[in-house]
Amino acid sequence: MKATSFSFLGLDIGGANIKAVHLQYQKNKITKQDVAVRPFEIWKAPSALAALLVEMARDLGALECSKVAITMTAELSDAFRTKREGVQFILEATAQAFGKPSIFPFSLEGSFFQYDKAVLNPLLCAASNWLASARFLAESYSDCVFIDIGSTSTDIIPIRQGKVINKGCTDPERLMSGELVYSGILRTNPNTIVNQVPLKGRLCRVAAENFTCMADVYLILGKIESTSYSCPTPDGRAKTVAAARERLARLVCGDSEIMDVKAIEDLARYLFEKHLQQISEALFQVLSGLDEPFNLQVMAVGAGSFLAQETARRMGLSLLDLDQDSCSAVLATLPAYAVAYLLAQDETRNSDD
Numbered sequence: 001m002k003a004t005s006f007s008f009l010g011l012d013i014g015g016a017n018i019k020a021v022h023l024q025y026q027k028n029k030i031t032k033q034d035v036a037v038r039p040f041e042i043w044k045a046p047s048a049l050a051a052l053l054v055e056m057a058r059d060l061g062a063l064e065c066s067k068v069a070i071t072m073t074a075e076l077s078d079a080f081r082t083k084r085e086g087v088q089f090i091l092e093a094t095a096q097a098f099g100k101p102s103i104f105p106f107s108l109e110g111s112f113f114q115y116d117k118a119v120l121n122p123l124l125c126a127a128s129n130w131l132a133s134a135r136f137l138a139e140s141y142s143d144c145v146f147i148d149i150g151s152t153s154t155d156i157i158p159i160r161q162g163k164v165i166n167k168g169c170t171d172p173e174r175l176m177s178g179e180l181v182y183s184g185i186l187r188t189n190p191n192t193i194v195n196q197v198p199l200k201g202r203l204c205r206v207a208a209e210n211f212t213c214m215a216d217v218y219l220i221l222g223k224i225e226s227t228s229y230s231c232p233t234p235d236g237r238a239k240t241v242a243a244a245r246e247r248l249a250r251l252v253c254g255d256s257e258i259m260d261v262k263a264i265e266d267l268a269r270y271l272f273e274k275h276l277q278q279i280s281e282a283l284f285q286v287l288s289g290l291d292e293p294f295n296l297q298v299m300a301v302g303a304g305s306f307l308a309q310e311t312a313r314r315m316g317l318s319l320l321d322l323d324q325d326s327c328s329a330v331l332a333t334l335p336a337y338a339v340a341y342l343l344a345q346d347e348t349r350n351s352d353d
Contacts, residue, residue: 015043071335183214
């Protein structure tokens with residue numbers, strides 16, 4: 001690049017959270033990185049998206065960025081009748097925020113599109129965040145299985161010899177391959193993980209209602225703090241252990257008077273075990289589809305990295321030793337960081353040609 005100083009904004013626009021990363025470069029080296037994460041349930045106020053993106057960019061000092069890299073999963077929200085409609089809406093919102101020439105959506109082809117090409121090929125820009133993260137990590141970790149467990153979903157992606165070797169590409173394909181598990185540590189309803197639980201020596205069917213979520217389970221077990229409970233509570237009440245116990249008791253149509261603390265905590269521990277089983281089954285499926293075995297290590301990232309780490313431990317797989325402190329900003333906003341970094345790399349290569 002001719003300029004010695006430049007910057008890029010990376011956006012990961014999800015249906016429940018938006019992540020943003022501002023990378024500043026000096027002589028092709030990152031000199032500063034700023035990150036932001038905002039809860040945003042797009043189905044409640046889709047028209048507020050553009051203003052929120054501007055606000056986040058302003059907070060990061062990134063309004064003057066000439067290049068904005070984008071990945072998204074919010075197109076799956078039922079605010080939109082189709083993914084095509086969702087992608088085009090998100091592209092229009094980002095264009096309103098930053099201008100069409102600035103926008104570079106990351107595609108399932110592993111490349112960046114300009115705005116007009118993205119509008120004409122919206123399905124190629126849908127749910128590409130997993131690929132951006134895996135491509136970014138593959139540059140430093142050539143042989144591993146990347147497991148990213150977030151608030152809502154889980155990605156399980158094998159990387160071999162620096163290449164992403166996924167079987168699926170679209171969401172349905174990835175669900176069938178085991179590379180996508182639509183289950184996370186916060187928003188997921190426990191009744192999607194189990195249909196019955198042990199209670200008083202018998203198996204009890206669970207309620208098919210939105211009484212509780214896995215955030216309650218992990219808050220009760222001390223796996224997360226209340227500050228990490230970033231989704232709304234199902235009952236609108238407090239994000240405390242006591243309130244979480246009350247919500248979880250309703251999974252079996254109980255309450256905190258009918259069930260004592262031990263019974264509710266035993267229920268939480270059982271759900272943790274079943275959640276581990278759900279992730280491990282998908283990981284076994286992914287590993288069984290590899291053409292050739294190789295020395296696998298697990299890279300566990302995301303808000304639910306503790307779940308991925310325990311899954312790997314029980315399966316006898318070694319964990320990559322990441323410096324969580326030095327990598328915290330990257331890991332907390334991985335897809336947004338990845339697209340900002342990858343776009344910067346593309347720009348550098350193009351300027352050198």
